[in-house]
Amino acid sequence: MVAQRAFWERKRLEEMTAAEWESLCDGCGKCCLHKLEDEETGELLFTNIACRYLDGETACCTDYPNRQRNVPDCTVLRPEDVEAFHWLPDTCAYRLLAEGEPLPDWHPLLSGDPTSVRRAGVSAAGRFVSESDIPEEDWEEYAITWV
Numbered sequence: 001m002v003a004q005r006a007f008w009e010r011k012r013l014e015e016m017t018a019a020e021w022e023s024l025c026d027g028c029g030k031c032c033l034h035k036l037e038d039e040e041t042g043e044l045l046f047t048n049i050a051c052r053y054l055d056g057e058t059a060c061c062t063d064y065p066n067r068q069r070n071v072p073d074c075t076v077l078r079p080e081d082v083e084a085f086h087w088l089p090d091t092c093a094y095r096l097l098a099e100g101e102p103l104p105d106w107h108p109l110l111s112g113d114p115t116s117v118r119r120a121g122v123s124a125a126g127r128f129v130s131e132s133d134i135p136e137e138d139w140e141e142y143a144i145t146w147v
Contacts, residue, residue, distance in 0.1 A: 013094070030088075032061065036143065050124065059125035085099075
């Protein structure tokens with residue numbers, strides 16, 4: 001009997017079930033880091049300033065089910081928006097799959113271990129400050145390159 005390929009290898013993003021879609025998130029928390037756009041070049045700069053709901057130890061949202069109520073401009077990733085995923089970190093499964101790339105070995109769907117993201121040094125856990133602590137006019141000073 002031939003083993004069936006994993007769902008992310010045989011389905012397009014827009015064909016996935018809601019559960020499959022959600023399972024692609026590796027929990028790195030990088031999408032919750034604030035980004036700044038250079039007005040002249042359009043280049044995005046990530047900062048190490050995170051949404052106030054991002055947990056510092058786990059890099060997970062502390063109120064995920066209510067995130068849009070708490071933060072109205074919180075971006076919800078949807079399959080129909082796949083063309084706009086260029087702003088996501090290079091390591092993001094949604095972006096990788098949208099670009100036809102494989103999941104990295106440390107991804108929890110491959111490793112079977114949700115902590116593999118932190119062990120691989122890919123998580124934002126322990127590497128950010130809360131937006132509550134930094135005035136918005138100072139955010140540019142917090143630009144980072146480790147995403």
